[in-house]
């Protein structure tokens with residue numbers, strides 16, 4: 001089968017499976033088996049494609065594209081991605097942006113990433129702020145193993161710890177950054193979420209628990225769509241100053257920060 005035929009067939013099957021972006025996903029998969037990029041596909045449409053079926057079947061079963069490809073870009077980093085940890089999301093890049101802004105002007109900032117997952121936030125921070133001392137904590141040993149593999153692959157040095165985020169946050173930091181679990185229940189969500197670890201998704205009240213525990217100059221949290229005002233009110237009630245909400249690139253309010261006076 002040529003790449004052109006494979007693209008048409010993959011798009012048709014992914015659309016039938018209910019995948020939201022069947023053409024884009026088909027392009028990612030075909031590019032992956034050809035060892036090229038999506039933009040490189042145009043020059044390879046007449047090439048023969050092999051080894052696509054298994055990957056296509058996984059995506060048809062609604063396994064996240066990032067798990068099927070095994071690698072996913074986050075800010076400047078290609079991260080290994082698999083079912084041990086959440087797929088890094090684009091809105092989390094805005095969280096990193098804010099954490100970097102808050103750490104700006106602090107020499108050798110001590111930054112804690114609560115719920116380090118694949119290592120996305122901690123490693124992006126270290127990559128973009130090389131003098132930072134970055135620690136990542138997670139309750140999931142699986143996630144920590146993946147984060148360690150990513151740190152190793154990328155040659156970035158961060159401290160990784162097993163344990164509860166709130167306890168770590170209480171130790172005293174310049175910045176505590178967190179993308180904690182904030183999904184109430186997994187009914188009526190996209191099937192892709194069913195492939196991701198429940199411990200990474202399901203949670204309520206985690207922002208407040210962290211905000212109460214944190215001893216830090218700044219906290220900065222990712223929040224679910226529609227949660228920003230409520231989390232901002234929690235920070236204000238707890239005495240945080242300069243409480244600010246930032247929208248992600250799609251304009252949705254997804255990051256809340258505050259400073260401890």
Ligand SMILES: C[S@@+](CC[C@H](N)C(=O)[O-])C[C@H]1O[C@@H](n2cnc3c(N)ncnc32)[C@H](O)[C@@H]1O
Pocket residue numbers: 085086087088089092114115116117118119120121137138139140143163164165166179180181182199200201
């Ligand atoms: C939404 S995921 C975020 C993963 C990664 N930071 C990212 O943004 O892609 C939440 C992470 O928090 C971890 N987690 C859940 N409860 C925790 C707790 N009490 N203390 C530390 N980590 C926790 C989960 O294992 C998961 O890796």
